Amino acid sequence: MRILHTMLRVGDLDRSIDFYTSVLGMRLLRRKDYPGGRFTLAFVGYQDESEGAVLELTHNWDTPTYDLGTGYGHIALQVENAAQACDRVREKGGKVTREAGPMKHGTTVIAFVEDPDGYKIEFIER
Structure with missing residues (x-):
């Protein structure tokens, strides 16, 4: 067993992809729209998914912001x-x-x- 990814819900997918790629130096590994569910998934990381854990950025088209809650760390x-x-x-x-x-x-x-x-x-x- 191994960790595959951590999912974060984001309000503006392009802004988030830009942050993780341009600011933190990750690569956009894949991105796919799911029109039936009105969401898009984008995976970013420093290495291919077969090599290590990555981040899944989930953008629900009708949700511009989220409350982060108190359970999330970093x-x-x-x-x-x-x-x-x-x-x-x-x-x-x-x-x-x-x-x-x-x-x-x-x-x-x-x-x-x-x-x-x-x-x-x-x-x-x-």
């Missing part, structure tokens, strides 16, 4: 340098919500950014 990405990763996000208009620095009660360097829908993404420095 997506974690390994980066070489968390401060530089934050700078790249900021340069491309992204939102940094916690600058790079040691985690509370530890020494691992982390940072947090948000995607266009407010989902948290943690950078963990290698």
